[in-house]
Amino acid sequence: MSRLPTVTDVAEAAGVSRQTVSNVLNAPDRVREATRERVSKAIEELGYRPHASARRLRTQTSSTIGIRLDPVSDGISGSILDRFLHALTEQADAVGLRVLLYTALGADDEIRQLARLVDGADVDAFVLTSTYYGDPRTDWLIERGQRFVTFGRPWGINDMTDPAHAWVDVDGRDGVRQATEHLLEAGHRRIGYIGWPSGSGTGDDRHGGWAETLRTASVPDLDGLVERAEDSVSAGTAAMRRLMSRNPGLEAVVTASDGLALGALVAASGTTPVVGFDNTPVAASLGFSSVDQQLTAVASGVLELLTDSTNGPRHRLIAPELVVREETLR
Amino acid sequence: MSRLPTVTDVAEAAGVSRQTVSNVLNAPDRVREATRERVSKAIEELGYRPHASARRLRTQTSSTIGIRLDPVSDGISGSILDRFLHALTEQADAVGLRVLLYTALGADDEIRQLARLVDGADVDAFVLTSTYYGDPRTDWLIERGQRFVTFGRPWGINDMTDPAHAWVDVDGRDGVRQATEHLLEAGHRRIGYIGWPSGSGTGDDRHGGWAETLRTASVPDLDGLVERAEDSVSAGTAAMRRLMSRNPGLEAVVTASDGLALGALVAASGTTPVVGFDNTPVAASLGFSSVDQQLTAVASGVLELLTDSTNGPRHRLIAPELVVREETLR
Numbered sequence: 001m002s003r004l005p006t007v008t009d010v011a012e013a014a015g016v017s018r019q020t021v022s023n024v025l026n027a028p029d030r031v032r033e034a035t036r037e038r039v040s041k042a043i044e045e046l047g048y049r050p051h052a053s054a055r056r057l058r059t060q061t062s063s064t065i066g067i068r069l070d071p072v073s074d075g076i077s078g079s080i081l082d083r084f085l086h087a088l089t090e091q092a093d094a095v096g097l098r099v100l101l102y103t104a105l106g107a108d109d110e111i112r113q114l115a116r117l118v119d120g121a122d123v124d125a126f127v128l129t130s131t132y133y134g135d136p137r138t139d140w141l142i143e144r145g146q147r148f149v150t151f152g153r154p155w156g157i158n159d160m161t162d163p164a165h166a167w168v169d170v171d172g173r174d175g176v177r178q179a180t181e182h183l184l185e186a187g188h189r190r191i192g193y194i195g196w197p198s199g200s201g202t203g204d205d206r207h208g209g210w211a212e213t214l215r216t217a218s219v220p221d222l223d224g225l226v227e228r229a230e231d232s233v234s235a236g237t238a239a240m241r242r243l244m245s246r247n248p249g250l251e252a253v254v255t256a257s258d259g260l261a262l263g264a265l266v267a268a269s270g271t272t273p274v275v276g277f278d279n280t281p282v283a284a285s286l287g288f289s290s291v292d293q294q295l296t297a298v299a300s301g302v303l304e305l306l307t308d309s310t311n312g313p314r315h316r317l318i319a320p321e322l323v324v325r326e327e328t329l330r
Numbered sequence: 331m332s333r334l335p336t337v338t339d340v341a342e343a344a345g346v347s348r349q350t351v352s353n354v355l356n357a358p359d360r361v362r363e364a365t366r367e368r369v370s371k372a373i374e375e376l377g378y379r380p381h382a383s384a385r386r387l388r389t390q391t392s393s394t395i396g397i398r399l400d401p402v403s404d405g406i407s408g409s410i411l412d413r414f415l416h417a418l419t420e421q422a423d424a425v426g427l428r429v430l431l432y433t434a435l436g437a438d439d440e441i442r443q444l445a446r447l448v449d450g451a452d453v454d455a456f457v458l459t460s461t462y463y464g465d466p467r468t469d470w471l472i473e474r475g476q477r478f479v480t481f482g483r484p485w486g487i488n489d490m491t492d493p494a495h496a497w498v499d500v501d502g503r504d505g506v507r508q509a510t511e512h513l514l515e516a517g518h519r520r521i522g523y524i525g526w527p528s529g530s531g532t533g534d535d536r537h538g539g540w541a542e543t544l545r546t547a548s549v550p551d552l553d554g555l556v557e558r559a560e561d562s563v564s565a566g567t568a569a570m571r572r573l574m575s576r577n578p579g580l581e582a583v584v585t586a587s588d589g590l591a592l593g594a595l596v597a598a599s600g601t602t603p604v605v606g607f608d609n610t611p612v613a614a615s616l617g618f619s620s621v622d623q624q625l626t627a628v629a630s631g632v633l634e635l636l637t638d639s640t641n642g643p644r645h646r647l648i649a650p651e652l653v654v655r656e657e658t659l660r
Contacts (some may be wrong), residue, residue, distance in 0.1 A: 021516045038335045064430075076611055082412040089399045089431045098452070100394075101429040122428070233615035236505055262615060281406055285563035285592060 005046040013042035064098040065306065068110060070130065076259035077235060077278040080293065081129055084151060087299035088093035088127065095303065111140050118146060125306050131167070133201060149305045151298060153315075155201030166314040168301035172202055172277070175291035175320035176209030179254045179275040181288070183323055186215055188251040188273070192225045194239045194264055195256040206256045206277065208321060225250075229260060236263020244268065258283045258290055270292055279323050287325045294318050343372035396453035396638065398440060400460065406563065406589035408607040410623065411459055414481060417629035419456065426631065429452045441470050446477060455636050461485060461497070465532060468490040468495055479635045481607040481628060483645075485531030496644040498631035502532055502607070505621035505650035506539030509584045509605040512619070512652055514547055517583040518603070522555045524569045524594055525586040536607065555580075559590060566593020574598065588613045588620055609653050617655045624648050 011018045016039060024039040031039070042048075067088070070081060074319070084253030089099045100123055104110030116138065117123040124147065128137055131152035141148045142164045149166040160167075176193075178246070178308045183191050193210040196203035214222055227243045229235035236259060244250055244267070252273040255261040265288060276283050279292035299318035341348045343423030346369060351405050353360045354369040361369070372378075397418070400411060419429045430453055434440035444467065447453040454477065459468055461482035468621055471478045472494045479496040490497075506523075523540040526533035537556070559565035559575045566589060574580055574597070584604040585591040595618060598604070606613050609622035631646035 069416055076615060079409045079412060080610075082409060082415075085412075085431075086399055090433050093433045099431040101431065103420050103423045175441075259615065266616075281409075285406060285589065286596075 001244065004232065005048040007048070008040065009046055010042045010048050013040045013046060025180070032147060043255075047287045062098075062122055062124050063096060064100050064123050065092055065125050065127055066100050066102055066114075066117050067127040068104055068113070068129065069101045070103075076262055076280055076282050076320045077231065077257040079280065080295075084129070084298060087295045088302060091296075091299050091303055095307070097303070097306075107136050110137055118144065125149070126327070127151065127302055127306070131164050131201075133199075147306065149302045151302060153201065161315060163311075163314040166305040168298050168305065168316045168318065170293045170298060170318045170320050172206045172291075172320070173209035173212075175216070175293075175322065176206045176254060176256075177213045178320070178322040179277075179289070179291055180210050180213040182324060183252045183254065183273060183275065186252070186273070189217075189219055190225065190229065190247060190249045190251045191219070192243045192247060192250055192253040193241065193255070194227045194229060194236060194253060194260045197228045203256060210254050229263075231257050231259050233259050233263040235267070236260035237267040238263075240264035240267035244272075261288060261290065262286070283323070283325070288324045290323055292323050294320055335378040337378070339376055340369065340372045340531050343376060344369045392428075392452055392454050393426060394430045394453050395422055395455050395457055396430050396432055396444075396447050397457040398434055398443070399431045400433075406592060406610055406612050407561065407587040409610065410608050410625075414459070414625045414628060417625045418632060421626075421629050421633055425637065427633070427636075437466050440467055444470065444476075448474065455479070456594065457481065457632055457636070461531075463529075470621070477636065479632045481632060483531065491643070491645060493641075493644040496635040498628050498635065498646045498648065500623045500628060500648045500650050502536040502621075502650070503539035503542075505607060505623075505652065506536045506584060506586075507543045507651040509607075509619070509621055510540050510543040512654060513582045513603060513605065514543070516582070516603070519547075519549055520555065520577060520579045520581045521549070522557065522573045522577060522580055522583040523585070524557045524559060524566060524573065524583060524590045526561060527558045533586060540584050559593075561587050561589050563589050563593040563596070566590035567597040568593075570594035570597035574602075575595065591618060591620065592616070605652075613655070614652070620630045620653055622651045624641050624650055 007018050007021050011021045011176060014021065020035060021039055026038050028036055031221055039239040067085065070110060092099050102113045102117065104113050114126065117310065126141065126148040127145065128148060128150040129152060131138065131150045131154060133156040138150060138154060149184060151168055153160060153167055153169045154165045170322055180191060191214060193207060195207045197206060211222055224246055227239035236255065239260070240253065240263060250272065253264050254275050255264060258276035258278050258280040261274045262282055264274045274288055276290035279290040285288035297318045301318060305314060305316070337348050337351050339424065342353045343500060344351070346365060348360060350365060351369055354366050358366055369535060397415065422429050432443045432447065434443050439498040444456065456476065456478040457472065458478060458480040459482060461468065461480045461484060465484070470479060479498060481498055483497055483499045484492060484495050510521060521544060525537045528534060541552055554576055557569035559569040566585065569590070570583065570593060580602065583594050584605050585594060586607055588606035588608050588610040591604045592612055594604045604618055606618055606620035609620040613620035627648045631648060635644060
């Protein structure tokens with residue numbers, strides 16, 4: 001890798017000691033005119049610059065945020081964390097913070113990476129994504145008093161407002177509620193739900209938004225209106241076919257992701273209204289409604305919490321926004 | 331941001347001078363047993379660590395690669411650079427290199443950012459993406475002898491093999507040729523092309539792959555088989571409608587992107603074979619053929635060129651791979 005000119009290089013070029021170079025930089029009065037000129041000339045010719053690492057060493061901060069980049073996902077909604085990364089990087093840059101990427105093969109490997117970055121003082125703070133029940137990464141960071149914010153709630157922890165765990169999350173339950181109410185207002189009653197297998201905090205939360213809305217509207221036997229599938233278009237297509245064959249009167253469907261939504265639209269040949277989640281380019285391109293996670297607001301919330309030294313609330317629950325489009329394939 | 335314990339903190343805690351702390355770390359023999367133990371205890375209690383910035387200061391390298399993260403694109407193929415970033419970060423991590431992100435509002439702003447990162451010695455080398463005709467960024471880097479590799483050819487430069495400009499690119503012309511030959515072998519002759527407006531190196535290169543393949547197959551009056559559109563699904567739909575109305579005998583279509591391909595499939599209600607470019611999750615999900623850019627190979631090529639100190643070739647042209655699927659909407 002490229003090597004930068006050092007004080008030693010300048011000293012050799014000017015035929016003086018390192019101390020003299022340092023004097024020219026920090027106490028020029030101590031240096032004779034002629035020597036000062038020779039050193040300045042060498043500094044200019046070599047393009048020597050006081051080193052950023054030296055500045056960091058003085059300030060003891062790197063002004064750098066570490067964030068894990070997960071292996072690329074092939075799902076339609078897989079790009080959601082990339083979109084968050086774009087928003088975070090743009091806003092961090094605006095406040096003079098850098099974003100350093102790292103990778104990890106799992107929670108344990110990620111903890112090793114966190115330790116490496118903490119030991120190296122390469123990073124001042126971490127932004128963790130994809131939190132889950134009993135996430136060991138946050139415990140590790142809290143024990144070490146390391147500054148971090150998670151995009152995602154500390155699922156499974158009793159006290160979600162624990163100031164030790166700063167987090168920003170999107171109110172997925174509210175998003176799915178908005179989607180379901182939108183379909184109710186359009187006059188539909190038999191509104192199905194295609195979500196992920198139970199056990200994920202995010203997934204159960206979204207399912208809850210659909211269930212409580214239809215219960216409030218006293219729609220009967222909801223169990224028959226639910227299908228669980230992995231997050232893929234083909235799984236969404238299969239789930240939609242099961243849902244349709246079991247419910248001849250199915251009027252519309254709410255899904256946990258744009259991938260499942262696209263699959264459902266394909267299965268119904270675009271005749272049944274389907275609402276997705278994540279408002280991906282696919283939803284925008286094909287013109288079906290989807291819940292937007294408001295990632296710009298998420299990113300600013302994360303940065304606020306990272307830089308906030310007051311004793312204000314240590315978490316933000318962002319309200320998503322349903323983007324309404326004609327819910328049929330054009 | 332979090333502040334790390336310094337040598338001064340250790341000295342105060344142990345009630346010794348900074349020099350003594352430094353002696354304990356670097357020349358323990360010079361320090362009396364009792365003092366050494368007191369200092370070691372303070373180091374342990376405070377969790378003091380030799381600073382990464384100090385190491386960097388010694389080695390004069392940051393082992394960090396800078397790459398620009400473009401504002402998030404809403405296009406179907408917009409995620410292609412994100413997918414490259416995933417591949418680059420994973421492979422860089424494997425060889426001990428970090429990836430630092432920066433943003434820019436345009437070429438001039440990006441040059442200011444490059445200067446900032448060079449001056450700060452925050453980055454050893456740059457990876458530039460989205461090169462174009464007369465790209466001023468690469469001239470700037472070459473003039474300053476800054477190490478960089480572009481993902482994308484130095485379009486418009488006579489000598490593409492100029493060792494001063496290391497680059498990795500995907501042979502888009504070959505990819506579109508593969509797509510066109512695949513449709514010819516399937517028995518189609520009137521194969522249309524939907525690409526971007528003329529003037530982009532990448533776009534003209536891809537169009538060339540279609541044109542020369544059909545010319546070799548002596549397919550007549552190609553001009554009527556070409557449509558130009560911006561890279562969006564709706565523009566692809568409009569372009570496909572124009573193409574179909576002008577060519578009643580249209581048998582298949584090759585496109586410059588999966589976004590245009592999806593638009594064409596919607597316009598033709600999935601009855602006409604369409605081949606896309608970029609092999610995005612959308613192509614995989616909906617099951618149409620698309621040209622894969624082999625981004626893992628691109629990333630390793632970039633890293634090879636960044637770390638290569640031999641006098642080997644300074645560029646790599648990666649052969650893409652057509653992923654064949656049933657070219658109709660399921």
